Amino acid sequence: MSARKTFGTQPCSIARTLDVVGDWWTLLVLRDVFRGAHRFDELKSGLGIATNVLTVRLKRLTDAGILERRAYQEHPPRFEYTVTAKGRDLYPVLIALLQWGDRYMRDESDPSDAPPRVVVHDTCGHAIQPAFSCPHCRSEVSAQNARTVARADLPRELRNARSARAPRRNA
């Protein structure tokens, strides 16, 4: 752990986020808590992960405020882990990983290798493929039609706006 470089000091929200959640186990632990595994032993057997590795990951997620640890038994002391509001807001990261994997990390010639899980939207009860959409024009947001711009390069009046008109791309 200590050998890796920290990105937390970069002025970049992607780098800073990866500094907290950017290792495989951390996101897989979070995935399983979302799916209903809350106790250490459930997570350990579900993930096939070593006790010490899981302990470190859970501590990191708890320290970062992404998971919360609660005692569910006193004698002997036993704890369960639940997702905080901060953790719930990582759901789009997992959805985005899931969708890309469904599309590219399967053997399409193997009919038994259909996407293993389906996103169900309880609001309307449908199995869906969520997409990033624009709160202004409602159309899809993708690499083909969106880009990130340094705040300093935006006209001053737009820098603090949540949905403000930006200059068109030149390229």
Add this chain to the structure above:
Amino acid sequence: MSARKTFGTQPCSIARTLDVVGDWWTLLVLRDVFRGAHRFDELKSGLGIATNVLTVRLKRLTDAGILERRAYQEHPPRFEYTVTAKGRDLYPVLIALLQWGDRYMRDESDPSDAPPRVVVHDTCGHAIQPAFSCPHCRSEVSAQNARTVARADLPRELRNARSARAPRRNA
């Protein structure tokens, strides 16, 4: 590299995706290519990354079909890296990481620590906060109103549907 466990064999699209893109440098290299850095030296200086580390990451991204390497000069040979269609489809992962970092990985008491970059939607020209939305009912998709369900647990007629009605959650 070789010491880490592979997740590629798990029947889970999240795990399989993390197996390819789930390390910090890989996603940060991709971030910078999206932002217009295409040449080795540009990426190296922008990322502050060791030559050998960048070489390994670029090879991994190229082997995975996420980046494409093209010669832009013959004497001496020089290459540039561009994002493939498969790579462009990882954009939602970066957007999701960016948004979470904008929300949680800043010092909100420091006015100079505003989110460093803003998403601009060229389709409508606005600076936006994209959100995952449902292609069926158009409302937002979040951890509060969505979940993933094992395909085998869906009624048979829904297993291959892209937007089909699913049973309501009991819990």
